Amino acid sequence: MKILSIVGVRPNFVKVAPLHRAFLAYPSIESKIIHTGQHHDAVMSDVFFDQFHLPQPDHYLNIQSGSATRQTADILEKFEPVLQREQPDWVVVVGDVTSTQACALAASQHGVRVAHVEAGLRSGDRQMPEERNRIVTDALADLLFVTEKAGCDNLRREGVAADKIKLVGNVMIDSLVQYRAKASALNTVEALGLTAKEYVLLTMHRPFNVDTEAGLSRLLQVVKNMAALRPVVFPVHPRTRANLIQFGLFGALATRLNVHLLEPLGYLEFINLMENAALVITDSGGVQEETTYLRVPCLTFRPSTERPITIDCGTNQLVADLSPDTAGQMAAEILAGRTNTGKTPPLWDGKTAERIAHIISQFS
Template identity: 65%
Template sequence: MKIMNVVGTRPNFIKLAPLYRAFSSEPEMCSKIVHTGQHNSLSMSDVFFQQLALPQPDYNLCIKAGNATQQTADILVKFERVLAKERPDWVLVIGDVTSTLACALAAAQQGIRVVHVEAGLRSGDRQMPEERNRILTDALSELLFVTEPAGVQNLQREGIAAHKVHWVGNVLIDALIQYRSQAAELNTIEHLGLSGKSYVVCTLHRPFNVDTETSLRNVLELIETVSVLKTVIFPVHPRTQANLLKFGLEGQLMAMPNVRLLGPLSYLDFLNLMENAAAVITDSGGVQEETTYLQIPCLTVRPSTERPITLTLGTNQLIDDLSKQSIGQFIRESSDSKKAYKSSPVLWDGRSANRIAKIILAAHG
């Protein structure tokens, strides 16, 4: 049985690592990797393959830079050639990025069955490109692997046949559990001259937070407010960096005295930094999940989340109001060491990838 695993961005690489290991342990499975090249810089791609002990991709589509429409078109043409050559039994896609939908569509057009890992997540906001990608990919998929109960309910409402849907847990947490000790050995915080719980990690890159001058100014105001209370460690995403330069705001950020700017971090470095933080401020879906497992207070700068389990367990809060009062309250509460959180979500136990492998094999017959 041949399965082609598609990756394109940093979160995909992390989630593929436990899946690739699980597939490689099954003698009936031939597992290959296709990298679309959506993130293809050393800092955003190669270092993750190295740290996660993934082999070099069997194919790199090397798609061109451009907007989502241009990248989708490029992926469709190039991935179709790979499918014609390999004729896999299954194509596995992960998450909700441009590569996810484009490769699912290419496979479906060739009559090749699609596996979607992280299916069923819904924010309710179809203005988000990720939301549109999720909905369309789920509609094209033969097997849909869900991380939390809300995902099953969402798919039921959308009329997806129950036999296609499997609640298996979270492969992102599989990776975290496996690599947590290696991240600790790096001791990134010591190299940065930090002590545990003395700082807040900030990671913001979503278009609605950084793609306009007004929204980016709001982000800088948020960072400045937090920096009065705690040191802010801000690994700057390439998208955010480009817009800081575009709007002439880089100098304002660099002038903030209690803010430390870093380039994009490797997975292990960021994991160590996140685990030792007093709190995390983010707009990333994966970081919401990682902080929930680690029981680190998380402030999500978004009006909604597709991962409601992170809210019900108490570690994550949504914030659409970037007032100094609300931010200050969050930082003060995150410093309360007596605050207790509920246990980790069901099935976030490090064995999700193995469950997925068994289900695919059973479905293949």
């Protein structure tokens, strides 16, 4: 059996690394990695191959930057000859990015079975490109591997056959379990002159937060409010940095006292900062999950989340009104010790990739 696993952006590497290792444990499975190049710069992709000890991709599509529509068309054109050459039995796609839905569509058009890891997640907001990608990919998938019960409920409500839905846990947590000790051994916090549990870690990259001047102005106010409470560590996503510069706002951020602006970090360095933070503020889906597992308080600067278990079971709270003042008030409560410690969701045990590999291995 031949499996092609798709990576395109940095969260994909975190999920595909344990899957690739789990597939290799089966002599009957030939596992290959396809990199679309959706994130093509070293800080967003190459470092993950190094830190996860992944082999170089078997195929690199080198898609061009541009709109989601243009990237989808580019992936469809460049992935087709790979499918024709490799003749895989399965294409495994993870998450909810452009590479996920485009490769699922290409595979489906060629009669290749698709497995979607992280299926069934729904925010209810189809204005989010990730939500559209999730819906399209799940409609095409032959196996849907789900991280939490709400995902199973969503898929059943959408008419997906019950035998296609597999509740297996969270493969992103597999990497966290495997590399947590290695990340903890780093001195990232000390190198920044910080003290553990005495700083706020911030990440922002969603279009509604960073693609407009109004969104960036809110972000600057969030940083100002947080910096009045604790030192702020802010690894700046390339998209966010470019837009701050475009709107002439980067200088105001760079000169803000009590703020540490960083280049994008490797996985290990970021986990080290996350585990030692007093609070994380983010608009990332994966960070909501990682903070839940690590029992670190998290404020998600979004009106909705596709990962309700991080709120119901974990340490996450929504800043649903996208108000910097609301975020400041919620952060003050958390930093004063008034927060939920949460618990680990079911099946988030570091063995999800093994369960997925076992299920796929049962298919001829």
